[in-house]
Amino acid sequence: VGTWLAKQARDKIILATKVAGPARSLQWIRGGPLALDRANIRAAIEGSLTRLKTDYIDLYQLHWPERNQPMFGQWQFNPENERECTPIRTQLEALAELVKEGKVRQIGLSNEHPWGIMEFVRLADELGLPRVVSTQNAYHLMNRTFETGLTEVCHREQVGLLAYSALAFGHLTGKYLADPAAPGRLTQWPFFGQRYAKPNVPAAVGAYVDLARRHNLTPTQLALGFVRSRWFVSSTIIGASSLAQLKETLPATQTPISAELLAEIEAIHLQYTNPAP
Numbered sequence: 467v468g469t470w471l472a473k474q475a476r477d478k479i480i481l482a483t484k485v486a487g488p489a490r491s492l493q494w495i496r497g498g499p500l501a502l503d504r505a506n507i508r509a510a511i512e513g514s515l516t517r518l519k520t521d522y523i524d525l526y527q528l529h530w531p532e533r534n535q536p537m538f539g540q541w542q543f544n545p546e547n548e549r550e551c552t553p554i555r556t557q558l559e560a561l562a563e564l565v566k567e568g569k570v571r572q573i574g575l576s577n578e579h580p581w582g583i584m585e586f587v588r589l590a591d592e593l594g595l596p597r598v599v600s601t602q603n604a605y606h607l608m609n610r611t612f613e614t615g616l617t618e619v620c621h622r623e624q625v626g627l628l629a630y631s632a633l634a635f636g637h638l639t640g641k642y643l644a645d646p647a648a649p650g651r652l653t654q655w656p657f658f659g660q661r662y663a664k665p666n667v668p669a670a671v672g673a674y675v676d677l678a679r680r681h682n683l684t685p686t687q688l689a690l691g692f693v694r695s696r697w698f699v700s701s702t703i704i705g706a707s708s709l710a711q712l713k714e715t716l717p718a719t720q721t722p723i724s725a726e727l728l729a730e731i732e733a734i735h736l737q738y739t740n741p742a743p
């Protein structure tokens with residue numbers, strides 16, 4: 467990536483990357499789960515700048531909150547899971563240093579909840595630090611939890627949604643209905659597919675696939691067209707892993723969602739409400 471990027475007109479590229487904290491206990495990131503403190507945030511950005519062969523990142527995001535919060539298939543907050551974590555103020559101050567140095571243009575969050583976004587915004591306003599401009603959260607036909615609470619927060623605080631998993635780990639293409647072992651993200655990284663191992667997922671997928679076909683659309687067109695049509699979505703992350711997928715998914719994001727089609731989507735949503743949060 468860095469070699470390719472170095473050959474481009476840098477001001478024509480919007481480059482986003484992240485610093486991962488300890489929440490997912492990933493051992494292969496900088497030698498193990500590390501706190502989102504000043505030292506680790508700085509180490510991560512320096513590594514990214516070197517690998518990408520650039521001197522700044524347009525959007526630098528905190529990947530997963532460090533604090534206790536429900537995510538990746540969890541849907542209930544449990545105060546008994548409280549743990550030591552780097553204060554949000556410390557994280558924000560570390561990011562502010564990078565912005566001041568010109569290494570980062572804008573800052574964002576990932577997998578956040580209303581309290582977290584409001585706390586980052588509050589501290590930024592009180593301390594004169596950079597405001598977060600985005601949050602990268604899962605959003606798709608089977609996970610619309612963003613609409614409860616976060617839509618109002620992000621609208622009022624001008625924080626954009628970068629919607630990831632728009633195809634629900636490939637489920638919303640319909641391919642796993644016919645063949646649960648079909649090649650794809652789910653079979654390649656089953657650990658990350660825990661959100662989709664829930665009772666109503668197959669039924670919901672089937673309902674959306676049938677809906678797409680009744681409207682002469684592919685399931686991919688329905689899923690991506692829906693996400694891109696939402697007023698609060700700033701960017702739809704398509705997650706293509708091959709040129710063939712890119713050629714299919716890019717045009718699919720332009721699929722118009724009529725009022726009639728949206729009404730039928732909402733009817734399915736009421737029957738199978740967020741089966742894969």
